[in-house]
Amino acid sequence: MSPILYYGVPSGCSFGSIVALEWSGQPYRLARVNMPEDMQTELFAAINPVRETPALQTARGDYLAESLAILNHIGATQGALDAGISFEQGTREFDELNRMLAFLNTTFFGSFSSLWWLLEHESDEDTKRALTEYGRVRVVRAHQELERMLGDKPWLLGEHRTLADAYFIGIARWTKYHNVVDRRDFPNMQRLFDQLEADPAVVFAHAIEQQRPATSAGRFEGEIGIAESVAFARAA
Helix, strand or coil: CCCEEEEEECCCCCHHHHHHHHHHCCEEEEEEEECCCHHHCHHHHHHCCCCCCCEEECCCCCEEECHHHHHHHHHCCHHHHHHCCCCCCCCHHHHHHHHHHHHHHHHHHHCCHHHHHHHHCCCCHHHHHHHHHHHHHHHHHHHHHHHHHHCCCCECCECCCCHHHHHHHHHHHHHHCCCCCCHHHCHHHHHHHHHHHCCHHHHHHHHHHCCCCCCCCCEEEEECCHHHHHHHHHHC
8 A cells, every 4th residue: 555644734844755755656545644633642652652743654555654764665765765865874975964863954944943832822921032042052053064065066965856855845844933044044955955845746735734725746546534544554
């Protein structure tokens, strides 16, 4: 059966996994997860006990969570290898891809954590000021480091797009929620961001999130409800 990606809205980091699936050329389906309400259900806990997105129901019917695990699972498919968005384990290219994915997952993603907490929780003014400044410093430093790592390369790892670029675009858009950095101050990152925003797979992922008419550049087979997907897996 085709894998099912459980993607979170609004603006989940699962966006990158949608882009990766599009680029891989493998058939897949999507299950929409409204955050946080759907994640708090016992039904979703059966998919991912941590109650976070993304999650993936693999072609075997197993459940897999965490972006890095999902992206590497997608990257191991023949379609992804043929498309050049991932590499065989044990190669230098695979190591470089994993290093970049790890940076994006820890330093880049993590730099936004206190700012997301402020948006999702009530707090007093002193706490808001402290967490905002803490988040600003972390986000700026993460942008500075990624700007240096990217340099004048067309993509994060060089001449060709990879899973790292797919993951990057899902996180980089978060600056619109937090007024602590102007991406235009980082011209290399802005160039990559603009290039990715014009990509058909990214355009498709935005349309899916916003429930607008969407044209797949890959082998998207449609959406499925969370309950239906669980019942389907159990039957299989």
